[in-house]
Structure formats: C-alpha cells, structure tokens
Amino acid sequence: MSFETAAALPVNYLTAHHMLFRVGSLRPRGRVLVHMAAVGVGLAVLQLCRTLDDVTVFGTASTAKHDVLLEAGCTHPIDYRTESYVHESREVTAGAGVDIVLDPLGGADWKANYRLLRPAGRLVAYGFSTGPRRNYIQLARQLLASPLYSPLTLMNDNRIIAGVNIGHLWHQPEIISEQLLRLIDLYQGRVHRTAHG
Numbered sequence: 001m002s003f004e005t006a007a008a009l010p011v012n013y014l015t016a017h018h019m020l021f022r023v024g025s026l027r028p029r030g031r032v033l034v035h036m037a038a039v040g041v042g043l044a045v046l047q048l049c050r051t052l053d054d055v056t057v058f059g060t061a062s063t064a065k066h067d068v069l070l071e072a073g074c075t076h077p078i079d080y081r082t083e084s085y086v087h088e089s090r091e092v093t094a095g096a097g098v099d100i101v102l103d104p105l106g107g108a109d110w111k112a113n114y115r116l117l118r119p120a121g122r123l124v125a126y127g128f129s130t131g132p133r134r135n136y137i138q139l140a141r142q143l144l145a146s147p148l149y150s151p152l153t154l155m156n157d158n159r160i161i162a163g164v165n166i167g168h169l170w171h172q173p174e175i176i177s178e179q180l181l182r183l184i185d186l187y188q189g190r191v192h193r194t195a196h197g
Helices: 003-023 040-049 063-072 085-092 108-115 136-145 151-157 173-187
Strands: 031-034 056-060 076-078 098-103 117-125 160-163
Touching: 003 040, 003 098, 003 117, 003 173, 031 040, 040 056, 040 063, 040 098, 056 085, 063 076, 076 085, 085 108, 098 108, 108 117
Parallel strands: 031 056, 031 098, 056 076, 098 117, 117 160
Antiparallel strands: none
16 A cells, blocks of 8 residues: 555545445445545545445536546536536436535535435535635625524434534544444455445
8 A cells, every 4th residue: 555545544535434334324326426526535435436336426526627537436527617516416316316415515505415315315514615714704604604404304304414524533443443444445455346335
C-alpha cells in the first residue's frame, strides 16, 4: 500500500464507508447521490459503491471531471454548474428519487436533497461547504436557509437525516476498527462483491 493510499484510508475511505454502510445501509440495487464526487470522500464513495451489485450512483462535479467520475464508477455524472441535480436524478429514476444522499454542501441544498429521498431514504450531512468562511452575514443567511426537521416530519415522510464527522469518532474504537479492517480487506482483495458492502 502506498503512503498516499494509507493516508487516505482512515480519512476519505473510512468516512465514505461509514456513511454508505453503517449510516446509509446501502444494499444492492440502491441509488446514491454524492455531491463533490470528484474529490477525496466522493471518489472513495464511487469506488465503494462498486463493491455491491447494481448500485446506481449520481455524482456532481464540473464537466471537466466527468471522465474521472465515470472511471471511478459513477453511473450518472451531473454538471452542477449547468444541470439541476434534482431534475437529473428524478428523470433517471422516473421520479422515484434516491436511497442515499451524501451532502457536504449544507444550507439550502439540504432541503433539495431531502426531497430527493425515496421512502426510507437517508440524507447524510458531512460538511457545510456552501457556508461562507468570513462573512458572518452570509453565514447567517445560509444557516437560516438550512431546514429544520421535527421527528414527526421524519416519521410521516419515512426518511432519515444523519450527520457524520468521522474525526469525532476516533475515540470509539468499537465503531472505527471494524470498518477499517473491512477497508483493508477490500484493498487486499479478500472481499468480493457482497450484499452488505
């Protein structure tokens, strides 16, 4: 294993594995939308989705990165600059939506992503990249645009919202170690396509 691969394993791949399989419960024939798919965690998501049969993966990135997405396993690259990921995902799924949305964007995108979920679908927030860095007025606007969901709304919609910050799980070895071992097995080819990633 190269140094670069070893460095990516406990960050990008562990985050992706945790979101897809522990939080997202991805199964064969699942549908996944991953934002910022052409970098770090996004690429790891694409590669890990390939460990299950018939997973349809939508990935947002600029058109210049679509070849990279396709090579990594993305089924439907979406240019977020010129296309609506909501429209494209709905069109391909005949209006049904997706099972899992992995969202590092935050803000108003959480609303759109929530509406894309099928029944029993999961929205996994793992970042807030649309939040401005030093402009507190814009940050306040983004936070106000972020949806608030009550347990009753989630129950009636049969949807799940989760948040992931893998750095806050390092002190939970019973969660992290099993997934890291699974990733090492995948890397070493000891694991073949399965029903449970």
